[in-house]
Amino acid sequence: xxxxxxxxxxxxxxxxxxxxxxxxxxxxxxxxxxxxxxxxxxxxxxxxxxxxxxxxxxxxxxxxxxxxxxxxxxxxxxxxxxxxxxxxxxxxxxxxxxxxxxxxxxxxxxxxxxxxxxxxxxxxxxxxxxxxxxxxxxxxxxxxxxxxxxxxxxxxxxxxxxxxxxxxxxxxxxxxxxxxxxxxxxxxxxxxxxxxxxxxxxxxxxxxxxxxxxxxxxxxxxxxxxxxxxxxxxxxxxxxxxxxxxxxxxxxxxxxxxxxxxxxxxxxxxxxxxxxxxxxxxxxxxxxxxxxxxxxxx
Amino acid sequence: xxxxxxxxxxxxxxxxxxxxxxxxxxxxxxxxxxxxxxxxxxxxxxxxxxxxxxxxxxxxxxxxxxxxxxxxxxxxxxxxxxxxxxxxxxxxxxxxxxxxxxxxxxxxxxxxxxxxxxxxxxxxxxxxxxxxxxxxxxxxxxxxxxxxxxxxxxxxxxxxxxxxxxxxxxxxxxxxxxxxxxxxxxxxxxxxxxxxxxxxxxxxxxxxxxxxxxxxxxxxxxxxxxxxxxxxxxxxxxxxxxxxxxxxxxxxxxxxxxxxxxxxxxxxxxxxxxxxxxxxxxxxxxxxxxxxxxxxxx
Numbered sequence: 001x002x003x004x005x006x007x008x009x010x011x012x013x014x015x016x017x018x019x020x021x022x023x024x025x026x027x028x029x030x031x032x033x034x035x036x037x038x039x040x041x042x043x044x045x046x047x048x049x050x051x052x053x054x055x056x057x058x059x060x061x062x063x064x065x066x067x068x069x070x071x072x073x074x075x076x077x078x079x080x081x082x083x084x085x086x087x088x089x090x091x092x093x094x095x096x097x098x099x100x101x102x103x104x105x106x107x108x109x110x111x112x113x114x115x116x117x118x119x120x121x122x123x124x125x126x127x128x129x130x131x132x133x134x135x136x137x138x139x140x141x142x143x144x145x146x147x148x149x150x151x152x153x154x155x156x157x158x159x160x161x162x163x164x165x166x167x168x169x170x171x172x173x174x175x176x177x178x179x180x181x182x183x184x185x186x187x188x189x190x191x192x193x194x195x196x197x198x199x200x201x202x203x204x205x206x207x208x209x210x211x212x213x214x215x216x217x218x219x220x221x222x223x224x225x226x227x228x229x230x231x232x233x234x235x236x237x238x239x240x241x242x243x244x245x246x247x248x249x250x251x252x253x254x255x256x257x258x259x260x261x262x263x264x265x266x267x268x269x270x271x272x273x274x275x276x277x278x279x280x281x282x283x284x285x286x287x288x289x290x291x292x293x294x295x296x297x298x
Numbered sequence: 299x300x301x302x303x304x305x306x307x308x309x310x311x312x313x314x315x316x317x318x319x320x321x322x323x324x325x326x327x328x329x330x331x332x333x334x335x336x337x338x339x340x341x342x343x344x345x346x347x348x349x350x351x352x353x354x355x356x357x358x359x360x361x362x363x364x365x366x367x368x369x370x371x372x373x374x375x376x377x378x379x380x381x382x383x384x385x386x387x388x389x390x391x392x393x394x395x396x397x398x399x400x401x402x403x404x405x406x407x408x409x410x411x412x413x414x415x416x417x418x419x420x421x422x423x424x425x426x427x428x429x430x431x432x433x434x435x436x437x438x439x440x441x442x443x444x445x446x447x448x449x450x451x452x453x454x455x456x457x458x459x460x461x462x463x464x465x466x467x468x469x470x471x472x473x474x475x476x477x478x479x480x481x482x483x484x485x486x487x488x489x490x491x492x493x494x495x496x497x498x499x500x501x502x503x504x505x506x507x508x509x510x511x512x513x514x515x516x517x518x519x520x521x522x523x524x525x526x527x528x529x530x531x532x533x534x535x536x537x538x539x540x541x542x543x544x545x546x547x548x549x550x551x552x553x554x555x556x557x558x559x560x561x562x563x564x565x566x567x568x569x570x571x572x573x574x575x576x577x578x579x580x581x582x583x584x585x586x587x588x589x590x591x592x593x594x595x596x
Contacts, residue, residue, distance in 0.1 A: 194563055198537050223572060223573065224573060229572075236536070239492075239534035266492060271521055278522040
């Protein structure tokens with residue numbers, strides 16, 4: 001049973017085959033959020049604070065932190081944001097940047113064991129990211145593309161992921177500290193995108209025995225009623241063996257659908273979390289066996 | 299690509315590996331519905347009519363018809379109800395009884411190719427049901443239990459299903475006309491019930507190459523917020539390869555979750571059905587590229 005143990009100074013989150021699905025909040029990311037980008041650039045992190053608290057309240061067990069703002073001092077901003085976020089929540093973080101200096105600046109100030117987002121299978125990228133991951137005792141997201149781009153063949157993407165896991169081992173990083181992102185394409189563009197990813201996740205879990213994650217929100221790009229697509233997609237990913245995803249826990253219906261998937265994959269043992277969360281309150285003046293209460297439960 | 303072609307006098311519904319998930323409406327069934335049972339017993343089929351129209355309007359591509367009322371003339375009632383239902387809708391039917399005489403009475407009056415619900419792997423049952431299925435050119439639901447009961451081991455249930463498929467072939471019924479019910483246990487009682495059924499469905503599809511169905515509503519028995527469990531369960535079944543289910547299409551959120559699953563498994567080709575159903579109407583006075591319309595779609 002593969003387990004990737006992430007931590008803050010005081011709390012652990014485990015991504016694992018036998019653990020509840022880990023929701024990594026995606027909101028602290030200026031990409032496509034002009035207002036947030038402008039604020040972060042001048043050191044105004046009030047919206048970052050609000051997004052932190054709201055995502056954790058919604059159920060996120062980890063948060064992704066990205067400070068990719070054009071022409072800004074990304075290493076400085078990323079380090080500041082990480083320190084701020086860690087000062088107001090204890091969930092472990094995913095340090096998200098395509099700039100090596102920013103990843104290192106983030107890792108330097110991070111308290112606990114972080115998840116580094118990400119390396120690809122490109123040699124140049126692996127040889128910069130993996131030593132950092134090892135140096136700071138972190139775990140890493142492995143994106144299954146290489147110098148040739150993203151293959152449409154899921155079995156080729158499997159081989160690319162395998163290459164990263166093997167290279168990580170060369171750097172002293174255990175396979176359980178590599179979380180593979182199989183890459184989710186928009187279903188509106190590629191009709192087999194769902195089937196492909198379900199197949200790939202099963203292979204990654206059964207053969208490579210690694211944890212998996214993905215940016216879950218892209219699947220419905222361009223389609224109407226995207227939330228309904230997402231709310232069905234996450235349980236389907238979980239049924240295929242995926243163990244975490246980067247998503248917006250504030251989207252209506254998404255957290256209950258993931259918690260229902262936890263019940264159905266059996267990781268919510270004895271349905272304890274589900275029953276605690278959704279059992280109906282006993283109306284005043286009624287006993288536990290009260291008729292109305294029982295009927296409504298049926 | 300396995301296809302089970304069912305029909306009424308004028309319409310086909312195909313349960314198939316490459317077809318939209320088939321929702322078989324479960325409502326025309328007096329089990330646990332005292333009022334309906336009492337009405338059906340005295341030949342009042344007004345509620346049957348209402349349930350027929352409502353389920354088809356909600357999206358059911360087939361309807362299950364059951365007339366199992368204690369101390370009633372089940373063959374007579376079943377035949378009457380089938381004739382009535384066929385007179386007001388053209389969706390194919392699933393003729394549901396544990397009484398052989400009732401199945402035969404139903405098949406006699408049925409127009410088209412019906413799905414007979416069901417046989418188990420018990421010799422006595424198979425030897426009565428399968429000749430009827432062959433005689434009337436029907437298809438059959440195969441429930442994966444035998445004289446020893448229901449095994450908790452999904453691989454044993456696979457062997458039981460295989461036995462029925464083989465026996466059906468002995469009776470001249472092709473494997474594509476056997477739709478296997480892997481049996482869904484309540485997740486509140488058996489923690490591995492979901493995982494077991496996902497595993498079994500994959501084996502039934504990949505190895506035995508048969509279509510599958512199940513009574514989907516049992517999974518959340520005894521749990522609070524059952525509908526949310528069901529709305530996640532159906533996409534998970536579809537991701538595992540299930541091709542139909544007997545369910546209540548009027549449950550809130552269930553049909554959209556199944557239609558989203560059709561998008562994600564790729565059987566809703568080019569997302570055509572989804573886009574047609576959920577695209578936002580263009581507001582009056584706005585062009586297709588109108589700013590508000592575009593922003594709301596983002």
